[in-house]
Amino acid sequence: MTDQRERIIKSLRSQLESLEAAQAKELKEREAQNTIYQQLLSSLEEASISFDSFVRCNYRNIRKITVKIEREKEREKSEATAKSTVKETKTTVKKRRSRKSKPTVTVKIPAGQYGNIPAEPENIFTVKEKGPRPKVLKAYAEEVGLEAFMNNCRIADS
Numbered sequence: 479m480t481d482q483r484e485r486i487i488k489s490l491r492s493q494l495e496s497l498e499a500a501q502a503k504e505l506k507e508r509e510a511q512n513t514i515y516q517q518l519l520s521s522l523e524e525a526s527i528s529f530d531s532f533v534r535c536n537y538r539n540i541r542k543i544t545v546k547i548e549r550e551k552e553r554e555k556s557e558a559t560a561k562s563t564v565k566e567t568k569t570t571v572k573k574r575r576s577r578k579s580k581p582t583v584t585v586k587i588p589a590g591q592y593g594n595i596p597a598e599p600e601n602i603f604t605v606k607e608k609g610p611r612p613k614v615l616k617a618y619a620e621e622v623g624l625e626a627f628m629n630n631c632r633i634a635d636s
Contacts, residue, residue, distance in 0.1 A: 585619040587611050591633040602633065 592601040597614050619627040
């Protein structure tokens with residue numbers, strides 16, 4: 479128990495030291511940025527140039543930096559939302575079984591001449607070995623069945 483506590487204390491001290499170092503670094507950066515900004519403003523005043531015109535002259539560089547900053551912010555937001563959605567999706571939802579669709583029976587009509595179709599009794603359809611089958615023939619063959627269709631409607635083989 480005491481070994482474990484000592485390890486935890488050491489790890490917390492190391493974390494505290496790293497956080498203090500990071501804070502000191504940030505303070506130095508802020509101070510440097512403030513002094514540099516003041517120097518920039520004073521040098522612009524000496525040259526009698528407005529800050530506005532300076533920014534307009536360097537707009538491309540400034541715009542590149544602002545776009546980078548906006549992308550980083552968007553990335554952070556998307557990561558935060560992605561992390562929150564991952565937590566929500568951990569619960570598994572059982573899906574209901576979907577009904578199996580009945581297999582569609584495709585009738586293969588052999589080549590030949592066919593007539594006596596109730597939808598178009600006066601027409602005689604010629605079906606070749608290769609090529610499309612007329613929709614009327616296919617529909618009637620599926621409705622009646624291939625054997626009955628062949629017995630009732632087939633006129634001649636090709």
